[in-house]
Amino acid sequence: MVRRSTFAAVIAAVLVVLVGLGLAIHFANAGHHRPEGAAERWLAAVGDIGRRGVTADARSRAERIGAPAIAAPLLPPSHNPRHSEFADLEVGKAIDAGASTVRVPFRLHQELASGVGPLKTGTLVLHRDGDTWHVTALDARRPGEKVRSEGGPPASRAPLALWLGALAVGAILALIAHAITRYAERSAHRAVRAT
Amino acid sequence: MARSDRYLRLLLLLLISATFFEGYDSSILALLLPNIQSTFHVSEALLGVTRIPIELGLFVAFFVARQSDRVGRRPLLLWSVVGYTIFGGLTALSWDIWSFTFFQFASRVFLGAEFSVAITMVVEEFPVARRARALGTLLTFEGLGTIMVAILLGLGLQNGGLDWRAFFLVGIVPLIVLTFLRRRMHETERFEEERKKREHGEAIPRMPFLAAWAPRYRRNLVLVGMVYLMRSIPFFGATAWWAYYAERERGFTETEVAVYILVAYGIGCLGYYVCGRLMERIGRRPTAMIYFVGAVIFSVILFQTTDRVVSFFALMLAVGFGLGVQPVLSAFGTELFPTEIRGQAAAWVRNWFEIAGYVFGPALVGILGDHATGAIGNVGDTVSLLMIMQLPGIFLIWRHMPETKGRELDELTPEEALLSEAALT
Numbered sequence: 001m002v003r004r005s006t007f008a009a010v011i012a013a014v015l016v017v018l019v020g021l022g023l024a025i026h027f028a029n030a031g032h033h034r035p036e037g038a039a040e041r042w043l044a045a046v047g048d049i050g051r052r053g054v055t056a057d058a059r060s061r062a063e064r065i066g067a068p069a070i071a072a073p074l075l076p077p078s079h080n081p082r083h084s085e086f087a088d089l090e091v092g093k094a095i096d097a098g099a100s101t102v103r104v105p106f107r108l109h110q111e112l113a114s115g116v117g118p119l120k121t122g123t124l125v126l127h128r129d130g131d132t133w134h135v136t137a138l139d140a141r142r143p144g145e146k147v148r149s150e151g152g153p154p155a156s157r158a159p160l161a162l163w164l165g166a167l168a169v170g171a172i173l174a175l176i177a178h179a180i181t182r183y184a185e186r187s188a189h190r191a192v193r194a195t
Numbered sequence: 196m197a198r199s200d201r202y203l204r205l206l207l208l209l210l211i212s213a214t215f216f217e218g219y220d221s222s223i224l225a226l227l228l229p230n231i232q233s234t235f236h237v238s239e240a241l242l243g244v245t246r247i248p249i250e251l252g253l254f255v256a257f258f259v260a261r262q263s264d265r266v267g268r269r270p271l272l273l274w275s276v277v278g279y280t281i282f283g284g285l286t287a288l289s290w291d292i293w294s295f296t297f298f299q300f301a302s303r304v305f306l307g308a309e310f311s312v313a314i315t316m317v318v319e320e321f322p323v324a325r326r327a328r329a330l331g332t333l334l335t336f337e338g339l340g341t342i343m344v345a346i347l348l349g350l351g352l353q354n355g356g357l358d359w360r361a362f363f364l365v366g367i368v369p370l371i372v373l374t375f376l377r378r379r380m381h382e383t384e385r386f387e388e389e390r391k392k393r394e395h396g397e398a399i400p401r402m403p404f405l406a407a408w409a410p411r412y413r414r415n416l417v418l419v420g421m422v423y424l425m426r427s428i429p430f431f432g433a434t435a436w437w438a439y440y441a442e443r444e445r446g447f448t449e450t451e452v453a454v455y456i457l458v459a460y461g462i463g464c465l466g467y468y469v470c471g472r473l474m475e476r477i478g479r480r481p482t483a484m485i486y487f488v489g490a491v492i493f494s495v496i497l498f499q500t501t502d503r504v505v506s507f508f509a510l511m512l513a514v515g516f517g518l519g520v521q522p523v524l525s526a527f528g529t530e531l532f533p534t535e536i537r538g539q540a541a542a543w544v545r546n547w548f549e550i551a552g553y554v555f556g557p558a559l560v561g562i563l564g565d566h567a568t569g570a571i572g573n574v575g576d577t578v579s580l581l582m583i584m585q586l587p588g589i590f591l592i593w594r595h596m597p598e599t600k601g602r603e604l605d606e607l608t609p610e611e612a613l614l615s616e617a618a619l620t
Contacts, residue, residue: 007405025562028570037567040443053233082233082354090446091566109448116448148501149446156572158580166580174587177421181595184414191410 035094035126036155038065038133039104042124043091046071047084047111066126066135073138074120076110087111091124092147093155100128101136105145105152198320198384206320207329209380211336212372213272213313216279217306218340223362224249224299225435226344230359235292245296250554252300256307257546261404263312263538267390268319269382272312276373278305283366287357302366307550311542318529319383319537324475330522331471338464338518345457385534407532407539415531416540418595420548423524425588426487427552428559429581430517433494435557436564437510440574443566445501459510466519474523478600479530480592483523487589489516491582498575498582530599556581 042065048058049068062068079085089108097103104124110117123145125137146152198206224246232242263271282302289295313333321329344362347353352361407416441447441455466486474482493516497509532540563569564577571577 004405007408025559025570029562029565029568032568032570032572034567034572037565037569037572040566051229051233053236057237082230084229088442088446088448090443107446116450147446148444154444154573154575155566156576158571158573158576162571162576162580166583170583170586173425173584174590177425177587177591178594180421181414181418181591184410184417187410188412188414 033128033131033133034156035102035128035133036091036104039094039106039124039126039135040089040091042066042135043071043074043086043089043106043108044084046074047086047089047108050075050079050081050085051083052081065133070135070138074108074110074122076112076117078113079111080113083111085111087116090147090149091155092145092150092152094126095145097125102126102128102133103139103142103145105141105147107147107150197322202379202381203321203325203329205376205379206316207332209373209376210272210313210316210333212276212368213306213309214333215336215340215343216283216366217310218337219343220283220302220306220340220366222341222344223359226348227353227359227362230353231292231295234358235289235295237292241292245292247554248296249299249303250550252303253307253550253553254546255300255304256311257542259304259308260311260542260546261539263308263315263542264535267382267386268312268316268538269380272309272316273373273377273380275305275309275312278302279309280367283363287360287363289360307546308542311545312538314525315529315538315541316383318526319385319534327475327522327526328468328471330525331468331474334471334521334525335464335467337521338460338467338514342457342460342464345453345460349453349457389534407536407543412532412536412540415597416543418591419527419531419540419544422483422527422588422591422596423544423548424552425584425591426490426520426524427549428556429494429578429584430490430556431553432556432560432581433498433513433517433578436560436574436578437497440498440578441506444573444575445506451503455507455510459507460514463511463514463518466515466517467522469515470519470522474526474600478598479523479526480596480598483520483527483592483596484589486516486520486523487585487592490520491585491589493517494582495579498578526599527596531597 042062045058045062045065046068048054049062051058059068075085087109089106092105094102094104102125104126105121106124107119107121109119121141123139123141124135125139126133127136148154228242237245259271259275279302282298282305286295286298286302289298314330317329317333318326347362347365353359355361357364406412438452438456441452442449447455470482470486473485490513493509493512497506497513500506500509528541528544529537559581560574560577563571564574566572569577571580
């Protein structure tokens with residue numbers, strides 16, 4: 001039979017691995033502050049301001065990134081308060097506009113009281129302040145400013161090294177799993193011989 | 196004595212409610228979160244926090260499910276249905292986010308136990324020639340539970356006076372079915388035999404908490420558990436994030452997402468049934484490998500393509516292979532363990548290894564694929580990269596998993612089933 005102390009040790013080892021994995025992810029994520037993500041969050045929060053029950057939370061989330069008033073031209077004339085004011089939204093890759101400023105193209109559909117409304121496209125102008133991005137203006141799109149579904153570039157892309165690294169991690173995981181299975185098998189053999 | 200065809204059909208009908216409502220209940224929460232958020236006036240952050248105790252209910256289900264080796268499959272299944280329906284119904288009466296969280300947590304505890312026991316009962320009651328097909332049929336209804344939520348959403352049930360609460364009231368149906376049919380459900384014959392052995396002092400009267408980890412069972416428990424884990428992390432990551440990915444990274448409208456889920460899931464559910472037939476015909480191991488490879492290929496295509504038509508067929512096939520592999524996984528999680536430990540082993544595999552993927556898969560995709568702060572920065576690439584985690588699972592099945600095709604459970608002695616490295620047949 002398995003001793004509880006052994007089981008506790010295995011659980012502790014698993015927790016250590018999880019903490020290690022958590023730290024690795026934390027460090028891998030550190031330093032990433034994408035304007036595309038900030039633009040998307042802002043638009044989502046602005047859309048939620050009109051949703052019943054979450055107005056205050058949504059306004060606070062939006063104001064941390066930019067003044068909700070900037071989005072006034074995007075809002076539908078009337079909408080169902082059960083839903084966000086935008087039926088969907090998509091942002092494209094940020095284009096450098098100099099002086100810590102980028103332009104992020106977007107497209108969204110308004111959510112009307114009667115259902116999905118017209119398509120709205122445009123570009124958000126964001127300014128970098130330390131590690132954070134703030135929405136400062138809403139502008140018309142310039143040539144070449146497209147989102148992914150219109151044929152534009154993806155907002156971010158995993159580099160080739162990451163794909164190769166994932167394959168290597170997969171191979172290492174397979175080896176570890178193989179070793180664990182063989183170990184369990186040997187201990188089973190020993191137990192059966194002993195009985 | 197073999198069960199009559201009529202009884203087996205009735206049993207399958209009764210057990211279907213367990214798998215159907217597992218798919219149904221999980222989907223309600225995923226698809227109706229914004230409505231629930233509006234009702235209780237809570238922030239997104241608090242909503243995220245409440246998901247943790249709710250999902251932990253499936254983990255706690257382990258402690259309930261393992262009791263099936265002690266009290267029997269039938270009573271545990273019946274009480275699980277009662278528990279699930281009561282707490283599902285109470286969810287509809289929630290007065291704030293915390294009462295909602297508690298009722299959903301409790302509902303998940305019973306639902307998780309119900310699901311585990313249902314699989315064990317099918318494996319124990321159906322003869323080998325029909326077991327795989329029965330598992331396929333049973334698990335098809337898990338997918339149909341998701342489709343039912345999509346249909347009810349399409350019909351606008353959430354726009355009625357009861358809002359999202361109406362969806363939880365539908366969950367009372369299994370209790371009504373059970374009220375009428377419970378007397379016709381029997382304890383499994385294998386458990387009855389085991390109980391007689393215990394009464395004659397031939398078997399261990401009570402299984403300790405760690406009994407399934409005894410050296411004799413450990414190999415298969417670790418093996419099946421790792422296969423479950425390596426599949427569940429990318430799989431649950433993909434299912435939790437596909438709708439978000441389609442809208443935010445591929446420009447799908449909300450309606451397009453709903454239609455894709457309904458149609459592609461509907462057709463993709465055939466994967467369960469085909470899996471049941473295929474594992475009967477060519478065996479568990481080859482079927483599992485085909486399904487794992489199919490799931491990886493079509494999921495990567497799904498999360499990389501920008502073409503809507505390709506995306507539709509990739510979603511259909513990813514669902515067919517990714518979800519459809521459940522019958523063969525359930526066979527691994529039960530057939531490889533002797534009767535006295537089967538319920539516990541199935542509970543360990545599902546409520547520890549698989550649920551770990553259920554919790555960590557979506558979290559990993561959310562953290563690494565976060566558009567603002569994630570190391571990868573997009574959901575599509577993150578899911579595709581995680582899919583590579585299924586490759587070690589394929590290797591483990593090919594290299595270590597025993598084959599149980601055409602074998603009655605009683606033919607698998609613990610030593611034979613647990614020590615064999617290659618195919619048994």
